Amino acid sequence: QQKVQQSPESLIVPEGGMASLNCTSSDRNVDYFWWYRQHSGKSPKMLMSIFSNGEKEEGRFTVHLNKASLHTSLHIRDSQPSDSALYLCAALGPNYNVLYFGSGTKLTVEP
Amino acid sequence: GPKVLQIPSHQIIDMGQMVTLNCDPVSNHLYFYWYKQILGQQMEFLVNFYNGKVMEKSKLFKDQFSVERPDGSYFTLKIQPTALEDSAVYFCASSLPGDYAEQFFGPGTRLTVL
DSSP states (O other), rough: OOOOEEEOOOEETTOOOEEEEEEEEOTOOOOOEEEEEEOTTTTTEEEEEEEESEEEETTTTEEEETTTTTTTEESSSSOOGGOOOOEEEEEESSSOOOOOOOOEEEEEEEE | OOOOOEESSEEEEEOOOOEOOOOEOOOOOOOEEEEEEOOOOEEEEEEEEEEEEEEETTTSSSEEEEEEEEGGSOOEEESOOOOOOGOEEEEEEOOOOTOOOOOOOOOOOOEEEE
């Protein structure tokens, strides 16, 4: 199985602050990354995906990708308590839409 | 948005018994998936399924596991017989066809094997 590593394991930011989450794949066959958010006891919900080098922004969320290093990062500006959740990074494998997940970053936004 | 449902939310069974986990995918989706998450560990791919066939499966998809979707009803994961190490949360997902189609996940079924 591929290895997808996420850091940090947990992160605490104040309300209104910036949260930065990291993800790296060790498999060079990966060409697409997904970020999911999972509130406790709920389904993982897709936040953003990226496959091109560079940056993609949607509202308060920005995703970066460096394909040479297979590193992606998710940045949440103006963090809100409702952003508190487990953030999962997934790399798309080469066959039949198989997703390989990291262990996640638990984000806590303190009011 | 589109929702994937899973039934039951929690199942407790004795080791050696059979269990069937049910998934109600998004109505127009054609690809179906099962992922397994042991407590405290990352979610791992088990199997995907399209047009009545398993397309890809991982090493975690043991011989005791099977999947089917008879005539557009639930997409099911059957484990027979169960083992203690099958205790986990099982997530179902579905997607449209296409290499980069978004996978929509259900809330999971927590399986406890005693």
